[in-house]
Amino acid sequence: MAGLELLSDQGYRVDGRRAGELRKIQARMGVFAQADGSAYIEQGNTKALAVVYGPHEIRGSRSRALPDRALVNCQYSSATFSTGERKRRPHGDRKSCEMGLQLRQTFEAAILTQLHPRSQIDIYVQVLQADGGTYAACVNAATLAVLDAGIPMRDFVCACSAGFVDGTALADLSHVEEAAGGPQLALALLPASGQIALLEMDARLHEDHLEWVLEAAAQAARDVHTLLDRVVRQHVHEASILLGD
């Protein structure tokens, strides 16, 4: 859309946020009784659902079993009604495969797979509404689901997207900002150590600006961590009340 001002003179974005402000995040853990772990997250209008099964025995070919650690299997699917125009292939296309591979890479680094040799952990992520920052929402939802399943992890994995417009780094892009064609960066971070589990960037960004965008994304991921931490503690508190402790 030509002429759409992504950042106004007063520093407000299209939806009224400031440059470094995140959208409203709401999350719930334990939404499904059947799965070992599940979580639902809403980041602004982006809604993602994650379900974890495992660790269980390897399904399918036993030859894929790793003798010293667990296999992490991730599948990403976005509903046909999730985008503005109806998607015809919800899964199996290249983008979904790539997302699945990236999620797998992220969680293989974070989950302590050495504790479960020869087994498999399945993470299924479904995007119900995509309004920008889908990768970040998927990672955050999957983190909560893995925690809900009780699988030990090194640290939270918090992700956020960032962009760069008019010399300012924006955190947590919405669909409008993504579609404008500017540079977008998706970052998955382990907050305690500051290590980057996954870094992905698209579109042209001058090398000198890379540092600002990385910093904005890292700060946003740390803010997401604060929120997710609060959600987990709240959930545990509720669960312990129900158990009668």
Next chain:
Amino acid sequence: MKETPLSNCERRFLLRAIEEKKRLDGRQTYDYRNIKISFGTDYGCCIVELGKTRVLGQVSCELVAPKLNRATEGILFFNLELSQMAAPSFEPGRQSDLLVKLNRLLERCLRNSKCIDTESLCVVAGEKVWQIRVDLHLLNHDGNIIDAASIAAIVALCHFRRPDVSVQGEEVTLYTPEERDPVALSIHHMPICVSFAFFQQGTYLLVDPNEREERVMDGLLVIAMNKHREICTIQSSGGIMLLKDQVLRCSKIAGVKVAEITELIQKALENDQKVRKEGGKFGFAESIANQRITTFKMEKAPIDTSDVEEKAEEIIAEAEPPSEVVSKPVLWTSGTAQIGEGVENSWGDLEDSEKDEDEGGSDEAVILDKMKMDTGVEVSDIGSQDAPIVLSDSEEEEMIILEPDKNPKKISTQTSAKQEKAPIKKPVKRRKKKRTAN
């Protein structure tokens, strides 16, 4: 065919070498392998060699109806195929993960960075646009496919000429190459991927890993830049944990490398342009003649051999002298002698004969060709020995070992040791197992 696994010694060797900042082919940590670019006869066809990794790129175009939501833009389509000749482990249907990763990376690098002006590909808005298709085939896999593929793609696109089109009112005229010279695509910038391989949890990093280094690496970071130092794509893969300053450092290195490679590409394109204009011979056939694309040539690498002699002397001086092995032949009878103890024989496994369970488990090894077989000679001095006598139904003849200084003993191939020899010999585990299986 499944990929041959890398042996542990090779893995350790490679990692140790990397720790000492040495690479197998003698490169420095930030050095690229030699890049060779050759063009085919048609416009838009090229072969790029990065060391031994070879990628063939071909661009073709077609007039099609545009996408509904992008009525004024042309269509770009990229496809990388891993040919079965590239590596024994590439089989149709077995490579999906790698293929998806490479294809998506190429797409993001070339399409999302808008290196080609798609609006210029529009002929009639909403009805006819050019669809440019870039097909890349990996011909040989020696590591770092993505770099070679991105160079091949951008070179092929720069080299390509599409047929000229003119629109007059409602009429669209497509000119053949004979009528009007074909037109080059409008390319804004040339994004080139640079791969960084990380080892030992991110402590060591190498640029342009070859196939062996890729097998032992922890993860890969790919940064695509153009010569104006704009980053087009960053992708980290393989589960490595990066730190922010590592990424920034890599981007600086990538900037330098991309500038060099872009220069090389420009030169190659200019050369080819010159040759075609002057009417010289061009194309792959030309390259075959001077063996540029049909052979792998290893350039002579300069090695410093000035201190080899000293080093060799040092090593020899420090090494222990080999242990003295004196062969003592034992004379059994005239005409037979024994040197050494020989190996375990496996006659017993084949014949499945009864064996004495009380035996120490050590079976005598016999070098049959060195022992003389005396048939039908009974030896009566068995009582002087502690070795148990085993009655076996072996077809092996009884053997007599006559020691010049001892009493002759009876030995059959099935029995276990003479007690003297038992402590020297180690019990053979596999025979024990066989017995328990019985």
